[in-house]
Each structure stands twice: as C-alpha cells, then as structure tokens.
Amino acid sequence: MATIYEVSKLAGVSLATVSRVINNNAPVRQATRDKVEAAMRELGYRPNSAAQSLASQRANSIGILVSELHGPFYGVLLSRIEDEFRRAGKHVIIAAGHSDEALERESIEFLRSRNCDALILHVEAVSDEYLIELAADGCAFVLINRMVPQLADRCITLNNHHGGYLATRHMLEQGHRAIAYISGPMWKHDARERYKGHQQALAQFGVSENPALFFEGDFHETSGVEGLTALRAGAATFTALVCANDEMASGAMTAAHDLGVQVPQQLSIVGFDNVNFAHYTHPKLTTIDYPIGDIAQMAARWVLRNVYQHTNVAALQAVFEPKLVQRDSTCLLTAL
Amino acid sequence: MATIYEVSKLAGVSLATVSRVINNNAPVRQATRDKVEAAMRELGYRPNSAAQSLASQRANSIGILVSELHGPFYGVLLSRIEDEFRRAGKHVIIAAGHSDEALERESIEFLRSRNCDALILHVEAVSDEYLIELAADGCAFVLINRMVPQLADRCITLNNHHGGYLATRHMLEQGHRAIAYISGPMWKHDARERYKGHQQALAQFGVSENPALFFEGDFHETSGVEGLTALRAGAATFTALVCANDEMASGAMTAAHDLGVQVPQQLSIVGFDNVNFAHYTHPKLTTIDYPIGDIAQMAARWVLRNVYQHTNVAALQAVFEPKLVQRDSTCLLTAL
DNA sequence: TTGAAAGCGATACCAG
DNA sequence: CTGGTATCGCTTTCAA
Numbered sequence: 001m002a003t004i005y006e007v008s009k010l011a012g013v014s015l016a017t018v019s020r021v022i023n024n025n026a027p028v029r030q031a032t033r034d035k036v037e038a039a040m041r042e043l044g045y046r047p048n049s050a051a052q053s054l055a056s057q058r059a060n061s062i063g064i065l066v067s068e069l070h071g072p073f074y075g076v077l078l079s080r081i082e083d084e085f086r087r088a089g090k091h092v093i094i095a096a097g098h099s100d101e102a103l104e105r106e107s108i109e110f111l112r113s114r115n116c117d118a119l120i121l122h123v124e125a126v127s128d129e130y131l132i133e134l135a136a137d138g139c140a141f142v143l144i145n146r147m148v149p150q151l152a153d154r155c156i157t158l159n160n161h162h163g164g165y166l167a168t169r170h171m172l173e174q175g176h177r178a179i180a181y182i183s184g185p186m187w188k189h190d191a192r193e194r195y196k197g198h199q200q201a202l203a204q205f206g207v208s209e210n211p212a213l214f215f216e217g218d219f220h221e222t223s224g225v226e227g228l229t230a231l232r233a234g235a236a237t238f239t240a241l242v243c244a245n246d247e248m249a250s251g252a253m254t255a256a257h258d259l260g261v262q263v264p265q266q267l268s269i270v271g272f273d274n275v276n277f278a279h280y281t282h283p284k285l286t287t288i289d290y291p292i293g294d295i296a297q298m299a300a301r302w303v304l305r306n307v308y309q310h311t312n313v314a315a316l317q318a319v320f321e322p323k324l325v326q327r328d329s330t331c332l333l334t335a336l
Numbered sequence: 337m338a339t340i341y342e343v344s345k346l347a348g349v350s351l352a353t354v355s356r357v358i359n360n361n362a363p364v365r366q367a368t369r370d371k372v373e374a375a376m377r378e379l380g381y382r383p384n385s386a387a388q389s390l391a392s393q394r395a396n397s398i399g400i401l402v403s404e405l406h407g408p409f410y411g412v413l414l415s416r417i418e419d420e421f422r423r424a425g426k427h428v429i430i431a432a433g434h435s436d437e438a439l440e441r442e443s444i445e446f447l448r449s450r451n452c453d454a455l456i457l458h459v460e461a462v463s464d465e466y467l468i469e470l471a472a473d474g475c476a477f478v479l480i481n482r483m484v485p486q487l488a489d490r491c492i493t494l495n496n497h498h499g500g501y502l503a504t505r506h507m508l509e510q511g512h513r514a515i516a517y518i519s520g521p522m523w524k525h526d527a528r529e530r531y532k533g534h535q536q537a538l539a540q541f542g543v544s545e546n547p548a549l550f551f552e553g554d555f556h557e558t559s560g561v562e563g564l565t566a567l568r569a570g571a572a573t574f575t576a577l578v579c580a581n582d583e584m585a586s587g588a589m590t591a592a593h594d595l596g597v598q599v600p601q602q603l604s605i606v607g608f609d610n611v612n613f614a615h616y617t618h619p620k621l622t623t624i625d626y627p628i629g630d631i632a633q634m635a636a637r638w639v640l641r642n643v644y645q646h647t648n649v650a651a652l653q654a655v656f657e658p659k660l661v662q663r664d665s666t667c668l669l670t671a672l
Numbered sequence: 673t674t675g676a677a678a679g680c681g682a683t684a685c686c687a688g
Numbered sequence: 689c690t691g692g693t694a695t696c697g698c699t700t701t702c703a704a
Contacts, residue, residue, distance in 0.1 A: 349674075349675085350674065350675045350676075351675085351676090351677095352674070352675060352676080352677095353673085353674060353675075356673090356674090362673085362674095363673060363674095364673070364674085365673060365674090368673080368674080387680090389680090390679095390680045390681065390682085391679080391680055392680085393680075
C-alpha cells in the first residue's frame with residue numbers, strides 16, 4: 001500500500017501539500033492539486049485511516065449498540081444510521097447488548113476502546129446512574145428510546161405513553177369495554193409507559209381496571225400465546241386485546257386461531273411497533289406505528305451536529321409521536 | 337485519556353513492558369504485571385486502538401457488506417458474525433450495497449479505506465472479474481452465497497440448486513403435476529440455480545415444462561402478488577406454486593386469498609429461505625430452510641483462521657445444504 | 673525478563 | 689500557497 005510519502009515524492013511536492021489535497025482544508029493551487037491527484041491515482045493510494053485517526057484524534061467512526069442485531073426492529077435502525085453516516089464519510093461499528101446489564105456495559109467498553117467519536121445506544125439493562133457517569137466521564141453518546149432526565153438533551157424517544165393510549169382508545173372507540181392487556185416486561189421503561197397509556201385511555205372512558213385482564217409478557221411471540229391462553233382461562237371475558245408489541249400480538253392471534261376464536265369478529269387485537277411482518281399476519285395486524293427509522297436518523301444527526309459540528313443538518317427533534325395503523329385485526333364491537 | 341506512557345511512569349517500568357502486559361505476548365514477571373495492571377486500573381487506561389493499528393498493521397476490524405441492513409435475512413447474518421468476532425476481540429464495520437453495482441464497489445472501497453483486515457461480502461451486482469481482481473490486489477475477503485470458480489477457496493455457499501429441487505420434488509411427491517413457478521430476477525445467480533433445481537425435479541418425474549407456468553419476479557412481496565395474478569390469468573391451470581423466496585410466497589398467498597383461492601386445499605404454495613416471518617403467515621408457510629446463521633458463522637471462522645491465523649477454529653465447510661420445512665401451506669393433491 | 677529506540681502514516685503548526 | 693517538522697500512542701526488534 002502506497003503511503004502519503006510516496007505520493008508526495010511522485011508528485012514532487014511535500015507531505016503537507018498532499019495532506020491538504022486529501023482533506024481539502026487549505027488552499028492549494030489547481031495545478032499542484034492536479035499533480036497530486038494524478039500521483040494518487042497512479043499509485044492507487046488510499047489513506048491509512050489508523051494513521052489519520054491517530055494524528056487527528058478523530059476516528060470518524062460511530063459505535064452503535066442495540067439489543068439484538070436480528071429481529072425486524074433493529075434492521076431498519078441500523079440501515080438508517082448507516083445511510084446517514086456513510087454520506088458523511090463516517091463508518092459504523094456495531095455491537096449487541098442482548099438486554100443484559102453485564103453485556104451492555106461490556107459492549108459499551110468495547111466500543112469506547114475502539115475510540116469511537118460517539119456512541120448511539122439502545123440500552124435497556126444498564127442503570128440511569130451508569131449512563132450519567134458515562135456522560136460525566138466525557139463519553140459522547142445519544143440515547144434511543146430511553147429518557148434519563150439528567151441527560152435529556154441526549155435522549156431521542158418515542159412517546160410510548162401516547163402510543164399505549166392510542167391503542168386502547170381505538171378499542172374503546174370501537175365500542176369495546178372489556179379490554180385485556182398483555183404487557184412487556186414491566187422492568188422495561190417502555191413497557192411501563194405503554195401500559196400507563198392504556199390505563200389513561202380506560203380512565204378517560206370511565207372503564208375501571210380489572211386485574212384479571214392483565215398479563216405480563218416478555219415481548220416475545222410465545223408470551224402472546226401464553227398470555228391469551230391464560231387470560232381466556234381467567235375469570236373475566238373480553239372482546240378486545242391490546243398487546244404491547246407486534247410479536248406478542250402475533251402469538252395471540254395464533255393462539256386465538258387454535259382456540260377457535262375468530263379475529264376480529266370475536267376478538268379484536270391490536271399490536272405495537274408496526275414491524276415489517278405486521279402485514280403478513282392473517283388478518284393483517286392493526287398496530288401502533290413506531291417510526292424507528294426516523295428516530296434512528298435523528299440520532300445520527302445528533303451526532304453529526306454535536307460531535308462533528310456539522311451545521312447544515314436539520315433541526316433536532318427529541319420526541320416522536322406514534323400513530324395508529326388500522327388494518328384488519330380490529331373491528332367494531334357487535335352484539336354476539 | 338491516559339496513555340501507555342503515563343501508565344509506564346506510574347508503574348515504574350518501561351513502555352515496552354506495559355505493552356507486553358496489554359498484549360500478553362511475552363514473558364513478564366508476575367510482580368511486574370501486577371504493578372502495571374494496578375497502574376492501568378488507577379488511570380482508567382484504555383489502549384488507543386488507532387495507535388495500536390498503526391503500529392501493528394492490524395486493524396482488528398472486519399468489514400461486512402450486505403445488500404440491505406434491514407429485512408429478515410441479514411439481521412441473523414450480522415448477528416452471528418458479530419457474535420463470533422466479539423469473542424475474538426475484533427469488531428465489525430458494516431455497509432450496505434443495495435444490490436447496485438456502483439454502490440457495491442463504492443462500499444468495498446469504503447471498507448478497504450478503513451483498513452479492515454478482512455471483508456465478508458454478500459454482493460450480487462459486481463462482476464466475477466471485479467472480485468478476481470480484488471483478490472489479486474491482495475484484499476482478504478470471503479464471499480457469501482456466491483460461487484466464483486477462480487475464488488472457490490473463499491466462497492461459502494448454499495446449494496441453491498438442491499433447494500429448488502427439494503421444493504418442487506415436495507410438490508411432485510404430493511401428487512401435483514401442474515406446478516407454477518415464480519422465480520427471482522434471473523440475472524441473480526441464486527435465482528437461476530433455484531430454478532434449475534426446479535427443472536431437474538420436473539424432469540426426474542417426467543413432467544414437461546410449460547412456459548405459461550413461469551413468472552419472473554424480483555424477490556419482493558409485490559411480485560408474488562403480480563406473479564400469481566398473471567399466472568392465474570394465463571393459459572394453464574395449476575394446483576401448486578413454487579416461489580423462489582418467502583417474500584414472494586407471502587405475496588402469492590395474499591393474492592390467492594383475494595382471488596378466493598384456498599391455500600392449501602386448492603393451491604399448495606412453497607417458499608424459500610425460511611425467514612422469520614414464514615410462520616406468521618396464514619397458513620404457515622412450507623419452505624426451504626436457508627441456514628444463513630451457520631453460513632455467517634462459517635464466514636467469520638474463515639476469517640479467523642485465514643487472516644488471524646487462529647488455529648483452534650473448527651474445520652471450514654464451503655457448501656451448506658438446504659432442507660425442506662413442511663408447514664401448512666402445502667398438501668396432498670386431492671381430486672376436486 | 674526488561675529497557676531503549678526506531679518506526680507506523682498521517683495531521684497541523686510555524687515559517688517563508 | 690507550500691515546505692519542514694514535531695507529534696499522535698503504540699508495537700517491535702535489538703541489547704542488556
């Protein structure tokens with residue numbers, strides 16, 4: 001691999017000049033520039049990014065930490081982030097935290113040891129305190145889907161509360177009053193928020209809560225199956241089911257089918273997230289759209305603006321609003 | 337950020353010794369090691385990876401280029417690769433090629449300029465010649481799901497031909513003889529291979545091909561809809577449909593539903609890939625399993641062994657075999 | 673088992 | 689507008 005030194009010799013100029021044309025950050029006479037570029041081309045020169053990083057104290061890399069790399073959700077997250085950074089000549093280093101505290105910390109350390117200029121974190125298990133300390137330690141990062149009040153300026157979130165509200169309100173507006181709920185793991189912040197939104201909608205319509213209509217799932221498909229089965233076996237009857245994410249809604253639909261319950265005629269079901277497979281289900285799933293792509297892009301822009309000082313990026317938005325996507329798994333309550 | 341120099345001063349040893357304990361690659365007396373480790377801890381020392389890369393000529397990073405970052409397929413690919421490398425202390429840089437020749441080349445250049453030690457490529461648009469040249473140029477890379485004869489030792493593939501064969505043979509064994517086929521874009525190698533497998537199965541059962549039963553799709557869901565619609569409007573009738581991937585199969589199932597065709601009673605449908613949503617469809621999709629996770633892991637091991645000279649990795653396997661996953665979208669042909 | 677010193681390939685400041 | 693040069697933080701001989 002050719003070095004900048006060889007380029008400078010071939011072009012008959014100094015190291016410094018070659019560096020200037022590479023970075024295009026200082027005036028260089030056109031004729032000189034041409035000579036240098038010709039030399040670079042002739043040698044097939046490609047700058048050594050390690051040397052650049054070392055000398056400039058910039059890695060031009062951003063670390064991304066998500067819970068899982070597979071799954072319908074994080075794919076679009078990564079996709080949008082990569083897209084945004086590629087345009088800016090930055091690259092993206094990825095790691096998975098698997099919703100485990102130790103793994104998340106280790107992954108963050110891993111990314112930091114890689115000298116990333118910034119981190120984009122989607123973490124669930126580490127504590128607020130840890131993150132606050134991380135910030136105090138001078139680590140540049142932005143948080144996705146998590147609100148830490150002390151770190152508010154680096155949080156980009158979805159209004160989960162409102163999403164939960166919309167889901168349940170939709171059922172209420174369809175005439176349903178007996179509404180079951182399968183939540184995510186309640187230690188997760190977003191699961192709690194979504195549930196609170198559900199409660200708010202119930203309260204607004206004067207419907208009192210019934211513990212027999214609540215099931216705590218784990219955001220996985222199987223717990224949707226378990227949830228519906230358990231709820232049906234329980235003391236209360238219901239005509240609508242709100243699930244805290246699409247996976248569980250899908251599981252519930254499968255269970256309903258196996259139990260001989262018609263969706264939506266006998267049971268309306270709504271999900272949350274609007275992941276890609278939501279319209280592969282049968283009937284197609286009504287759900288709450290989580291604009292994860294937009295959120296991801298915003299996180300990337302936060303980094304561009306706050307870390308790389310790009311001034312031409314669009315204004316930042318901290319909170320995104322979910323919206324209802326009505327498909328075929330919910331319908332008006334009709335007398336049976 | 338503390339440097340190795342400060343650590344050495346605090347520990348009262350030389351730079352070289354600190355380096356030795358960091359890399360653990362030369363004998364260091366235990367007492368000395370302890371002193372150094374204490375100093376590192378006290379300073380919160382983290383090695384500067386750019387400096388390490390520059391001095392050692394190793395980036396400890398691997399570039400991954402896939403067509404898309406989203407979609408059900410590449411997620412598990414990335415997940416397995418990251419997992420394997422993380423264990424080895426390497427990190428992964430990602431890029432998307434979007435099945436576009438110019439973008440793929442550009443992405444490869446991008447990754448190379450990042451001085452990755454190796455590349456794992458899932459490329460469809462660049463030519464064999466380009467790849468051969470890349471190899472000749474000294475770039476270490478392994479190819480996923482693509483066979484370039486001159487580069488056979490760095491290709492890890494699925495036996496697509498056999499997969500296509502299995503799908504169609506399954507239909508034939510169920511008694512079907514009028515079998516329609518929706519292919520992927522025929523400029524893609526895997527699409528062609530799958531189709532050839534289909535042809536082989538037909539030939540084996542003495543069934544002659546009928547052009548009216550062939551539709552060329554684009555691997556996307558919509559072309560499954562278009563395909564089934566076009567085929568039904570065509571001259572020939574059929575009781576089975578083989579789709580070259582699950583997305584198109586899902587589209588075809590939707591179209592069948594809209595046309596009032598019962599699956600599988602009136603029409604058996606089989607897909608290919610066994611992506612995550614295959615069991616969210618209704619009925620659950622019979623398909624050909626593509627062990628993408630295993631293939632990804634193998635690619636990572638190829639790199640560990642051939643680039644990083646790890647000798648303790650399991651033996652390498654170049655070709656993986658698909659297998660039929662029977663679910664509910666296919667059934668025995670019954671007289672109507 | 674340890675230390676001294678020569679790079680690795682760029683950047684960026686200071687002169688001219 | 690261009691050149692010289694110190695420097696970035698670490699690895700890796702070579703000697704001791």
